[in-house]
Amino acid sequence: MAFRQPLSRYGQCNSYFVETQDDGVYAARAEERERARAIARMQQRALAEELSRMTAEEYQEDIMDHMEYMESQTLPDVNSIDIQTEIQWFMRPYLLDFLVEAHAAFQLLPETLFLAVNLLDRYCSRRVVYKRHYQLVGCAALLIAAKYGDKKDRVPTVRELKSMCCSLYDDEMFTQMEWHVLQTLNWIIGHPTVDAFLQVALAEGPFDPEVEHMSLYIAEIALFHKEFVSTRPSILARSSLALARCILSRNDHKVSEWAATYDPQTVMSLSNHLYQPSQVLSRKYSSMHLSNVSTTVDEFLQRQAQIARRAAAPPTPPASVGLEEPKSMSDAYGPQTPQKNHYSAAVLQHGCLTPPITPENEQFVAKSLPMAPTTYPTTPTPEHPANMHQAQYYHNTYIQPQPQY
Template identity: 80%
Template structure:
């Protein structure tokens, strides 16, 4: 009977699924509930961050003291790595290039790379590593570091690592090496990385992504060099931060603060290795989401080189303008017996005869003009001019001055 009433109320239906006008209302209510849940999650996250910040401020000194204690306990030994029989220091940059590329391919956190390199160096400080297993140890260290502190959905699988190694190792070899690394390190994985100290140093200042990316770039350059393997991460973090602020012309921390107490010698060592960074690192930090800091460093180094060249250039000697060539003093550099270049006398082609100066035929001074006599020059001469021999009287006078008087012939 109820079924018949229902049939009479809604009418016959050929389908089992009937659309109702109330479905839109239910969908709108479900969407509103999901929106309210999302807003509630965001509020809870904001409250958790505020509580974490208050707790961190209260326990910051204790946390920093524990981090500094742990960094001393988990430092690798360079001298132990030096006595390795097969692996050498020149192989390290090639392995680190591979780890940097794998780290970027899986989009892991920055601290994962620093932790992986620390696990690699600590293992090489305690075990003899064969050359053919060096890359396998690096992959195991990266896998352990990713499992320890990175997001679970980004942890690489053994199959992915095997593919990146061109199937050089079997699946079981990755698992065995991972277990062997953990056994060698007594399952002590926690290590305060450079990124951890950097976040603590930047917690009291406004967020500046360019400074953070520049500091990470300098810190990753330090991973490639032997002299920084046994340097404490806290010292490297503060020194790299100071150098990054110097390159970007930012204000430095006060020397009384923990972040401002950097090591000047470490800063100089880091600056000396900025000239030839790894091509993989340079390409990685030339992207826009990392503030293009590698290009910024190259431009900074070019400016510093130009300033150094200008400072080393000798000063330009002053130019002395000489009014007349005849006023230049003659310096005899060859001595009295050396070769001499004939010099023009003061009076040009004048010839001295009997103590009397014979003036040139054409005056060389520019104040004389053809057919004119300057007003400043007297018209009378102290000595008679050279006579012209075309007149008999002048011929007789010329013979007199030459010292032989000859009676002119009568024509």
């Protein structure tokens, strides 16, 4: 017996999945509702950002006062580090190279590196550190800094740090050193880093990633040098930003008085340390996602060296007004002697003629000139102002002894 499909009230239908013209209308309405929800989410996000900005501007002055107070309370003491018995300042760059590599390997935030170095220096200002434990203190400082302000999934584990140290320390030693660093610092971890002040200064102008990366590169170079250990992060951030804009030839935007203020002495000190940066740091900032700023700095220094070499070369004497162009190199760089048509006895009796000028009649020279004395008197200085200037230049350039480079 064959199966007979019952008739429905909608008429004959060969399938339960019926396509009608109304389906396009339903799909368009669903798409419109989804678009409206997306626009509402964007409006809510924009409103939240505007409210956050208004709140930040309202409390910005109080925030800056607290940051400047905290940076003065959490600065390390260079004099205390100087009296360490085993660790020396020449060991510091090697440890910082290790921390920079570990920081890049774990992809931590920039402020984590600055905070880790601050914790390391503050601990060395209060405790005697043995040479064999110096790297262990650096690892504990990096671990504390990552737990304090970085993303949870990027915080390094003790096993990973132990592997980077080639299993030089046991697992318990990392835990004990972490606890000892926190106890020594009285659990005061919060420190306004250079990156924090740099973000405040950069927020007042248009977004420029190259300037930001250049400023971070200069600030991280400063971590390797003793003279910047006790420098306030706010001063270091603004000085690094000013030097970065100078290197990149960026115009200063209209910013607040705080962001535009920098220390000229700090800027000069930073510029003097750009010539020999850490190789690890240079490789880190040679990548494209960091704007390749280390290569930009090298090219800038090469241009400055070429300008300095050209400035050190002896300048060309200015051309005299009303005189003809010199025909030989001796005329161009030697003292200019006035030309005379006739050589009277009054002129000849004071000495021989100044070379390379010779009278046209050689017989006149042979018959009229008396025998030249053994020592000739000094040639009179010409009275023309331009000639006097050239004579002085010749004397200073070719007569006086030159310094040996």
